[in-house]
Amino acid sequence: MRRLAAPLLLFALALALAGGDARGAELVLSLSKARVTITSNFTGDTIVLFGVIAPGEAATPARPQDVIVTVRGPSESFTTWRKERFLGLWVNADSRSFLAAPSYLAVFTSRAPALIAEAEILRQEQVGLDNNHLLQRIGSDYADVVPQDPFRQAFLRVKQAQGLYFERPAGVEFIAPNVFRATIPIPGTAPIGPYEVVVKTFADGALVSRGALDLEVAKIDFEQTVATTAQDHPWLYGLATALMALAVGFIANLAFRRD
Amino acid sequence: MTIYLPIAELPVNIFTLLALGIAVGFISGMFGVGGGFLMTPLLIFLGVPPAVAVASVSTHMAASSFSGTLTYLRRGLVDVRLGLVLLTGGLTGTLAGVVAFMLLRRYGQLDLVIAVTYIVMLGTIGSLMVAESLRALLREWRGEKANVKRPGAHPWFLRMPFKMRFRQSRIYVSVIPVVTIGFAIGFLGALMGIGGGFILVPALIYLLRVPTLTSIATALMLTLVTMTAAILMHAVLNQTVDAVLGLVLMVGGTIGAQFGARAGQAMPAERLRLLLGLLVLAVGLRVAVDQIVTPADFYAVSIDEAAR
Incomplete structure (x- = not known):
């Protein structure tokens, strides 16, 4: 609990500061720690994100606030292979390159994304695994494809099975009408490098505010x-x-x- | 208690790794083989990337073969001259194997080639060993004497030019088959993460007609040199050698090997060969089943190292 004390203090401060200014949808964010260090006994870690929405924007039963947290790990290039039977053996037959795809991708929302905004807005704001841009190289073209693309779906499926991609539709919880919290698990196999935590708040199906924080996973x-x-x-x-x-x-x- | 592997980039239970090292070391000590053909698939099963598993197992093999070579050197059983000629082929083969490993990984066919090589090599060697030892056991059961083959003439490949005398092995043969055998072992070793002892020993005994103990001792020396070279080449070309993983494996492996050697000496040679043959065959079959059975997911994802 001690490691949570510092960020909590920060919110109290943020709340006090934000109290005077009712206008402007300011978003104050803090992570329980900004650096995950990997030592020889590392088996994974949990980071807690706290956020404060400006009181004027606080969630009320009449106007609920929604929060979407997306965490992206360092980009890497991946190849997705499709196996085919060849002379009785299963052989890698066809492949697609995924260029600069996040090696870790976690999406936390306060409720199911479909309830938060229209599909078009969700796509624009890259909410959820299906809407996250995954640039593919197809021959000499570079493009992102429809979410139904089998290579894209397979890529998401494999990464989810590895525990590096996931969606938590109730992963953001409000602990006060304008204070929210999300718990970000970093698995033991998490890739090393800079991570980005992007927070977007929605109300009435429209984007209200956004903020971002850096997180680092490093061997020491x-x-x-x-x-x-x-x-x-x-x-x-x-x-x-x-x-x-x-x-x-x-x-x-x-x-x-x-x- | 888990330990984080810095190159494989995943946490593994240290006791699982130690137990793995001891178990494989026991088997390798018992049968006088390196045990890489068991260790590599088991590491991949634990989640270690295949490239890291193959490269790191070579450190374990270098340690255990050095320990064994020292023992045989003291007893004067190593044919250094034969070893050196095998090595000229072996080192070229190792380099070719590491380069092939790099190329295959780039084209996404590494896993397939490793699997097919495993199936073919382990299947063939395993069947031959099982058949040979069963015949020997049958002869013993019937009370017949083993018929020692002493053909007057050498087979054609030993009569090729560039003949050389290997005193310790009591043979006078062409260097061409010797270098070729060395090359094949080095190539397979680097590609499959195996020392090749279980291929080299029968090759020396049956093809070159080297005495059994000299074969084992010389094979160990060859394993030592090719594996040390493989460590260097994998470290420089692929950067996939995990020193922490290697250390835990080699500590377990060298301890297990001592107990294995004691257990092996208490067993008749034919039964030992039969057991090893069955083991080799079982591993080969396991790999074959994995390749033939319809996979749960038709897609697989690999990381492009070039992008790192």
Whole structure:
């Protein structure tokens, strides 16, 4: 609970500041921590996002506020392969490249997106996995395709099975009429790099305000040293690993020597 | 207790890894093989990317083969000369294997080629071993004496030019088949993440007619050098060697191998060969079933390393 204390304090401050100014749909956001550090015992982490909507815009039964939180991990290029049976074996037959697709994509909404706004607006604002842009290279063309495209659907399905893409239709909860909270799980297999948290608030089916925060997933200490050495000094890394293997073999030979 | 693998980029239970190392080490010590053909698929099953699994297993193989080579060197059983000639082919083969690995990964057919090579190699070697050891057991059961084959003439491939004498192995043969065998083992080793001991030992015994113990000792020395080279090449060309993963595996593996060796010595040789043959065949069948059975999802996603 201690790590939540700081952001909570910030909201109290934000509330006090925002109190005087009724106009302007300002959005104040904070993460329980802006940096997820990966050490040798890392198995995943949970980040809590807090947000404060300007009191003038506070949710009332007559005019409910909706919040959509989208978290995108560092972009990577992926290839989706379709298998076909060839001489009795299943072979990768056809492929599509997904260029600069987020390696992690999580969508949290205060209620089902279909209830928040029209489909056209949801598409424009990239709400939900189906509306998120996924640029594909098809031959020499670059385009995003219809959500029903089998390669696109397969890509989303595989990423969801890996636990790196997900949608939580009730993932944003209001703890006060103008204060909301979303819990963002970062799995142990989460890709390393900069993440972006984008928050959009809607009322009456229209976008009211938006805000964004940066989040970083980084290896530190030993993990980082190993990974960067492997990248930057491959010869040194290879030699060190080979020497380590020989040393272990030598020690084992001495330890279990029987003659 | 989990440990985060810095190159594979996922957390794994350290005890699962250690147990895996000990179990595979036990089997490799018992049968005198590297055990890579078991270790690599098991790591992939744990979620380690295939490229990282193949590259990291080579560190484990280098450690256990160094330990074994030292023991055989002390007993004077290693045919260094034969080893060096095999190596000229072996190192070229390893480089060709690592390059093929890189190319196949780019064209998305790496998994298929690895699977087909596994099925063909393990299926063939496994069946041959099972058949041979069953015949030997049958002979023993009938009380017949093993008929030691001592044909007067060498087969045609040993009579090729560039003959060389290998004193320790008591053979005088052409270097062409020796280098070819070395190349094939190096290539398969780098591509499949196996040391090739279970292919090399029968090849030396049955094709080159090297005495059994010298075959095992020389194969271990060859595994040591090709695997050390594979570590370097994978580290430089693919950057897929996970040192943390390798360390845990090799610690478990070298301990397991000691107990395995003791268990193996208590068992008759034919039964040992039969068991190993069955094991090899089982792994081959498992891979075959995976490739033939209709997959749950017809699509697969891979990360393009080039974009990183």
